[in-house]
Amino acid sequence: MRKKLKLIGNLATPSLKTYITAATVVLLASLLVSFWTWNNARTSLKRDIATTLQGGTDGARDMVISKIGTYAEVLNGAAGLFKALPTVNQQAWTNYVSHLNIQNRYPGLQAIVYSEVVPDNERDAYIAGRQTDRPGFSIRPEGQRDVYVPVRLIEPNVGENAQVIGFDPYQEPARKKAMDQARDTGALSITSRLVLVPDQNNPKASPGFIIFVPVYSNNAPLDTVNERRAALIGFVSAGVRSYELIDGLLGSAITENSAVQVFDGTNQDAKNLIYESPTLSNLRKQPGIISSSSVITVGSNRWTLVGYVNQSIASKAQRNQPRLFLIAGILFSFMIAGGLLFVMITRARHIAHEKNREVQEAKDSLISLASHQLRTPATGVKQFIGMLMDGYAGDVSKEQKRMLQKAYQSNERQLEIINQILHVTRADSGRLVLRKEPVDLHSLIRRVIDEHAGSIKDRQQRVIVSKARAGLSVQADPQYLTMVLDNLLSNASKYSHPRTTIRITTKQSGDTITIAVSDAGVGISDEDMPRLFQKFSRIDNELSIEAGGTGIGLYLCEQVMTLHDGSITVKSTEGEGSTFTVSLPSK
Numbered sequence: 001m002r003k004k005l006k007l008i009g010n011l012a013t014p015s016l017k018t019y020i021t022a023a024t025v026v027l028l029a030s031l032l033v034s035f036w037t038w039n040n041a042r043t044s045l046k047r048d049i050a051t052t053l054q055g056g057t058d059g060a061r062d063m064v065i066s067k068i069g070t071y072a073e074v075l076n077g078a079a080g081l082f083k084a085l086p087t088v089n090q091q092a093w094t095n096y097v098s099h100l101n102i103q104n105r106y107p108g109l110q111a112i113v114y115s116e117v118v119p120d121n122e123r124d125a126y127i128a129g130r131q132t133d134r135p136g137f138s139i140r141p142e143g144q145r146d147v148y149v150p151v152r153l154i155e156p157n158v159g160e161n162a163q164v165i166g167f168d169p170y171q172e173p174a175r176k177k178a179m180d181q182a183r184d185t186g187a188l189s190i191t192s193r194l195v196l197v198p199d200q201n202n203p204k205a206s207p208g209f210i211i212f213v214p215v216y217s218n219n220a221p222l223d224t225v226n227e228r229r230a231a232l233i234g235f236v237s238a239g240v241r242s243y244e245l246i247d248g249l250l251g252s253a254i255t256e257n258s259a260v261q262v263f264d265g266t267n268q269d270a271k272n273l274i275y276e277s278p279t280l281s282n283l284r285k286q287p288g289i290i291s292s293s294s295v296i297t298v299g300s301n302r303w304t305l306v307g308y309v310n311q312s313i314a315s316k317a318q319r320n321q322p323r324l325f326l327i328a329g330i331l332f333s334f335m336i337a338g339g340l341l342f343v344m345i346t347r348a349r350h351i352a353h354e355k356n357r358e359v360q361e362a363k364d365s366l367i368s369l370a371s372h373q374l375r376t377p378a379t380g381v382k383q384f385i386g387m388l389m390d391g392y393a394g395d396v397s398k399e400q401k402r403m404l405q406k407a408y409q410s411n412e413r414q415l416e417i418i419n420q421i422l423h424v425t426r427a428d429s430g431r432l433v434l435r436k437e438p439v440d441l442h443s444l445i446r447r448v449i450d451e452h453a454g455s456i457k458d459r460q461q462r463v464i465v466s467k468a469r470a471g472l473s474v475q476a477d478p479q480y481l482t483m484v485l486d487n488l489l490s491n492a493s494k495y496s497h498p499r500t501t502i503r504i505t506t507k508q509s510g511d512t513i514t515i516a517v518s519d520a521g522v523g524i525s526d527e528d529m530p531r532l533f534q535k536f537s538r539i540d541n542e543l544s545i546e547a548g549g550t551g552i553g554l555y556l557c558e559q560v561m562t563l564h565d566g567s568i569t570v571k572s573t574e575g576e577g578s579t580f581t582v583s584l585p586s587k
């Protein structure tokens with residue numbers, strides 16, 4: 001039997017471990033899938049934002065290219081004046097340019113300028129000629145060069161702009177490079193990043209660039225680079241402040257959640273920066289900022305336009321989606337793993353319970369069978385010893401009678417144990433059925449005391465009964481209630497020294513009747529208390545070996561009292577005594 005029980009224990013333990021491992025694996029796998037889904041959703045959100053941003057950046061690039069294209073048309077139109085008119089003076093220039101309304105229609109465009117090619121050998125005559133209508137005219141900067149390309153006409157011709165007349169852009173490398181390129185290709189050309197002449201004394205001025213368009217002499221052949229070089233008479237140009245140009249083009253599209261940078265060239269270096277939205281520095285402090293770039297090609301120049309956005313360009317629902325996936329995934333993972341564990345444990349418990357029950361049933365029927373088989377011969381022994389003592393087989397000597405009495409008592413004890421075991425198996429299998437009837441409590445107590453009169457007398461103990469009132473009656477099964485009180489009185493006597501007093505006190509409060517059996521015996525220690533009502537649990541004390549017992553008396557008492565809808569409690573002090581109190585309803 002023991003072996004079988006152990007086997008069940010062994011089977012149950014590894015199963016639980018396996019179940020926990022299985023649930024953990026499911027949890028981890030499900031969490032992994034959740035994180036994967038979350039990561040995918042995040043990547044796809046970023047991709048969507050990046051696609052939208054790229055669309056915006058490309059759109060901005062196209063707007064800049066198209067705007068520069070219209071500026072080039074304006075300059076080409078102005079260059080056409082030199083074909084239409086024999087001489088273009090400042091008045092004609094002013095008339096033409098002011099008609100274009102550049103301040104309002106062409107953001108960033110500062111002025112439209114005409115500069116004229118002057119070879120060194122014509123320089124002095126040129127200066128002298130210019131001084132007739134513009135006293136004090138000079139070519140700046142001073143110094144002798146092979147060729148000069150001083151500014152002759154400018155419109156608007158006011159304020160700082162007027163100072164530009166006579167300035168020779170060709171001596172400055174960035175401008176020269178663009179001018180040479182325009183001359184050689186016959187098409188527009190743009191300088192690299194520079195600061196326009198009127199802005200040169202302003203450290204906070206916007207960076208800018210100049211667009212040059214070549215002007216060739218009328219009717220000259222222009223098919224080869226050399227022909228174009230020979231035919232060149234000047235340049236129409238326009239300075240553009242890049243901040244004004246790009247603010248004018250994109251300003252309204254930029255919100256606090258977006259920004260644009262434009263670099264001269266393809267190297268995104270601060271020194272090449274020609275535009276930066278004021279929103280960028282703030283935007284950079286936020287998490288999840290995404291950037292995308294487009295290259296703007298104008299003539300042979302390249303600019304890089306970089307667009308920035310944060311995640312707020314996606315809708316709130318889109319932005320929350322990855323987080324929702326993650327939360328739902330984690331919850332789902334724990335639910336599924338928890339559910340699985342619950343199902344597996346419940347099933348394991350059920351199987352263990354079933355097996356336990358089977359074993360218990362087998363054990364109970366074995367004990368029951370054994371006890372029944374023992375009871376019949378033991379009862380036979382009792383009868384025959386009784387007959388011997390009563391002289392049915394002839395006279396018995398005093399010594400023989402004393403021995404027979406001992407044998408009779410041992411046999412009685414044996415029968416009591418067998419009966420207790422039978423009661424336990426009945427109680428455990430739910431076959432202990434009460435037959436309740438009104439019971440006169442004091443008569444029952446009296447009978448129990450009489451039963452034990454012999455042993456109590458042997459120990460020279462006294463039993464005092466304190467009655468609540470005469471004629472106290474309870475609704476109980478007399479046989480089992482007798483068994484309970486019998487046990488309590490027997491214990492009180494067994495576990496007390498000789499010449500002590502046992503008190504049985506009955507009380508009634510409302511519908512509850514209590515019977516307390518107190519002794520002045522060895523008592524029970526606090527640590528032994530929890531085992532007191534356990535089946536087959538004997539507790540060692542100084543009298544327990546001499547008293548003998550099975551450890552099932554109190555267990556049975558508790559079962560019986562529970563069946564009576566009552567209870568049994570104990571109060572004890574080691575070395576001073578114990579009080580066992582049973583309570584049960586009076587009706």
Ligand code: ADP
Pocket residue numbers: 487491492495519521522523524532537538539540541544548549550551552553554555578
């Ligand atoms: P048994 O008396 O057969 O051992 P019980 O179930 O009646 O079994 O009691 C269990 C244990 O409780 C006893 O072994 C004993 O040590 C302790 N016990 C019971 N009643 C008393 C008592 N009145 N005083 C001290 N110890 C007691």
